[in-house]
Amino acid sequence: MKNILLVDDEDSIHLLYREEFEEEGYKVHSAFSAEEALDKLETLAVDLVILDINMPGMNGLDALRKIKEINPALPVILSSAYQEFKQDLSSWASDEYVVKSANLDELKGAVKRHIS
Amino acid sequence: MPELRKDPILGRWIIISKERGKRPTDFIIEKDESKGGFCPLCSGNEKTTPSEVLSYAPPQHVSNTPGWNLRVVPNKYPALVIEGDLDKEGEGLYDKMNGIGAHEVIVETPNHDETFTYLPKERMKLVFTAFRDRLIDLAHDARFKYVMIFKNHGKAAGASLEHSHSQLVALPILPRMITSELEGCLAYYKYKERCIFCDIIHQERNQRSRVVCENDHYVAFVPFAPRSPFEMWVLPKHHSSSYVSLDYYLFDELTELFAECMRRLDKCIPGVPYNFVLHTAPLRSHPLEHFHWHFEIMPKLTSIAGFEWGSGFYINPIPPEEAAEFLREVQL
Numbered sequence: 488m489k490n491i492l493l494v495d496d497e498d499s500i501h502l503l504y505r506e507e508f509e510e511e512g513y514k515v516h517s518a519f520s521a522e523e524a525l526d527k528l529e530t531l532a533v534d535l536v537i538l539d540i541n542m543p544g545m546n547g548l549d550a551l552r553k554i555k556e557i558n559p560a561l562p563v564i565l566s567s568a569y570q571e572f573k574q575d576l577s578s579w580a581s582d583e584y585v586v587k588s589a590n591l592d593e594l595k596g597a598v599k600r601h602i603s
Numbered sequence: 604m605p606e607l608r609k610d611p612i613l614g615r616w617i618i619i620s621k622e623r624g625k626r627p628t629d630f631i632i633e634k635d636e637s638k639g640g641f642c643p644l645c646s647g648n649e650k651t652t653p654s655e656v657l658s659y660a661p662p663q664h665v666s667n668t669p670g671w672n673l674r675v676v677p678n679k680y681p682a683l684v685i686e687g688d689l690d691k692e693g694e695g696l697y698d699k700m701n702g703i704g705a706h707e708v709i710v711e712t713p714n715h716d717e718t719f720t721y722l723p724k725e726r727m728k729l730v731f732t733a734f735r736d737r738l739i740d741l742a743h744d745a746r747f748k749y750v751m752i753f754k755n756h757g758k759a760a761g762a763s764l765e766h767s768h769s770q771l772v773a774l775p776i777l778p779r780m781i782t783s784e785l786e787g788c789l790a791y792y793k794y795k796e797r798c799i800f801c802d803i804i805h806q807e808r809n810q811r812s813r814v815v816c817e818n819d820h821y822v823a824f825v826p827f828a829p830r831s832p833f834e835m836w837v838l839p840k841h842h843s844s845s846y847v848s849l850d851y852y853l854f855d856e857l858t859e860l861f862a863e864c865m866r867r868l869d870k871c872i873p874g875v876p877y878n879f880v881l882h883t884a885p886l887r888s889h890p891l892e893h894f895h896w897h898f899e900i901m902p903k904l905t906s907i908a909g910f911e912w913g914s915g916f917y918i919n920p921i922p923p924e925e926a927a928e929f930l931r932e933v934q935l
Contacts, residue, residue: 573680
């Protein structure tokens with residue numbers, strides 16, 4: 488079973504994504520901040536990270552930089568409600584950028600591309 | 604008493620608030636903290652960027668591998684996309700079209716710690732050459748009307764990565780700023796049958812008070828009505844409307860003068876964030892008698908707030924003559 492680490496400060500996103508991705512056969516681990524995600528990555532073997540950008544504390548783009556520093560091969564999908572972060576070249580370190588939507592087809596497709 | 608000055612090309616008003624009497628050392632520059640860590644533009648990380656559309660590298664260099672001197676890559680998450688048709692349509696009185704365009708990043712150096720201002724001259728020359736080569740290439744695409752080439756340096760000026768880079772956006776329409784500039788130039792040309800920029804160059808070189816530096820083919824001065832303190836324009840002395848027509852032998856002199864401007868600015872206000880923008884004729888236009896290509900360098904020292912948004916006026920706390928004097932007299 489492939490492991491996904493979901494990093495987002497919103498409970499509802501965790502509920503929705505967990506249900507949808509576990510149905511697809513993935514194991515979903517939760518982190519509610521970038522700091523928590525970086526701690527978890529030290530002890531947890533994950534195959535892919537779904538990372539929100541706007542979070543209290545460290546933002547997703549800074550977390551992305553740190554994750555890639557620790558493990559450049561770990562796929563990271565940026566998932567943000569904000570299209571404009573695409574303009575930020577720091578988002579280039581990610582493997583995909585998906586704009587948040589209630590329809591998870593695009594995100595599911597991106598996950599499949601990297602860890603199926 | 605403050606002075607109102609009108610830009611002769613755009614008709615834009617500027618308030619020079621003389622009594623504030625600022626000196627370069629009065630500006631507090633927040634130092635950008637180096638974040639370190641992974642950088643997608645660094646040599647060795649070529650696989651994390653889209654495939655390059657141009658690179659300057661030694662012969663036998665393999666594309667998208669280390670060893671390059673400069674590379675141009677499409678923006679990984681572009682503002683506009685290159686595939687598709689324009690499909691213009693109206694919706695009542697509103698117009699819209701597909702977001703067709705090109706958005707590219709010019710990675711100016713493989714070295715993370717080099718800044719544009721202090722690039723070795725040979726490397727800086729490659730940047731100016733790349734601007735021209737991309738303009739020539741993108742002009743083949745009939746969907747594009749204009750290529751905006753610009754650089755943001757420093758967080759306050761909109762740069763999100765420390766690694767030295769500039770950007771270009773190829774647009775299916777002429778940006779408002781360029782249209783206004785072309786219209787202003789044409790109005791002057793119809794009246795006097797001369798290029799307004801050529802006349803400005805002539806007057807500035809005679810008057811000298813706003814000239815920062817010059818060489819045989821280029822001149823740099825602080826404009827009469829600058830939007831920001833220490834704003835500088837760099838222009839060819841001989842009339843030319845398009846950067847595309849720039850002869851290769853003139854790149855050395857352009858680099859020399861541009862580097863001098865940037866270094867003078869950095870000596871006056873160390874670490875200053877800035878933007879520069881190339882203003883050139885629309886793609887595929889015939890040589891224009893009324894327009895003159897040039898670079899505008901704008902240090903980011905003041906913020907645009909309610910008054911500026913509402914009135915379109917800019918407030919500049921340093922008279923351009925004083926700014927030019929500071930820039931001229933600083934020891935390099």
